[in-house]
Amino acid sequence: ETGVTQSPTHLIKTRGQQVTLRCSSQSGHNTVSWYQQALGQGPQFIFQYYREEENGRGNFPPRFSGLQFPNYSSELNVNALELDDSALYLCASSKETGGTYNEQFFGPGTRLTVL
Amino acid sequence: AQSVTQLGSHVSVSEGALVLLRCNYSSSVPPYLFWYVQYPNQGLQLLLKYTSAATLVKGINGFEAEFKKSETSFHLTKPSAHMSDAAEYFCAVSDRGYQKVTFGIGTKLQVIP
Numbered sequence: 001e002t003g004v005t006q007s008p009t010h011l012i013k014t015r016g017q018q019v020t021l022r023c024s025s026q027s028g029h030n031t032v033s034w035y036q037q038a039l040g041q042g043p044q045f046i047f048q049y050y051r052e053e054e055n056g057r058g059n060f061p062p063r064f065s066g067l068q069f070p071n072y073s074s075e076l077n078v079n080a081l082e083l084d085d086s087a088l089y090l091c092a093s094s095k096e097t098g099g100t101y102n103e104q105f106f107g108p109g110t111r112l113t114v115l
Numbered sequence: 116a117q118s119v120t121q122l123g124s125h126v127s128v129s130e131g132a133l134v135l136l137r138c139n140y141s142s143s144v145p146p147y148l149f150w151y152v153q154y155p156n157q158g159l160q161l162l163l164k165y166t167s168a169a170t171l172v173k174g175i176n177g178f179e180a181e182f183k184k185s186e187t188s189f190h191l192t193k194p195s196a197h198m199s200d201a202a203e204y205f206c207a208v209s210d211r212g213y214q215k216v217t218f219g220i221g222t223k224l225q226v227i228p
Binding site for chain 2: 090
């Protein structure tokens with residue numbers, strides 16, 4: 001069983017640019033969540049996608065957007081990059097069956113540096 | 116609103132000593148509570164979770180945590196620290212939904228030989 005994978009591992013961008021980060025969910029999982037982990041902080045919830053629809057969002061501006069594809073892979077897009085967007089971006093997948101807790105499995109993350 | 120507070124951003128213990136990492140939570144509804152571990156340059160791994168069953172929860176690698184509603188606490192313990200336990204530990208809370216998991220700022224555990 002393949003775990004959650006993310007690409008790229010590291011990325012360097014300049015302020016104002018746009019970036020796309022990718023996540024491949026664990027096999028059989030239909031839900032993906034994205035988190036931002038700034039240096040020295042805990043992960044912060046950005047949003048979650050379930051069956052290709054956004055299913056909850058944290059306190060992040062609209063320039064953070066996402067997509068989930070029919071094969072349940074996912075993208076996180078960030079427009080107009082700011083220096084404070086430098087962080088480790090984590091995705092987590094789970095299989096939601098409704099009504100009960102379903103464990104989220106995390107990928108290794110993408111380290112984004114904005115110069 | 117839900118939140119967690121982890122007391123102590125850095126904790127040092129001797130190898131073989133008791134590990135105690137503290138977490139207090141705030142939630143307007145009965146919560147789900149979690150402890151995750153993160154090794155350098157890796158993602159998060161679930162150590163254990165509380166989802167309203169037994170209040171004493173046993174996890175992987177010999178860790179356990181006790182849910183105490185009266186104290187709004189969910190402290191993580193391990194009787195005897197190993198060198199391999201050196202990592203960063205995150206307490207997290209969810210309002211019984213999976214839409215949003217709120218993490219604490221983390222506690223870095225150092226194990227001294």
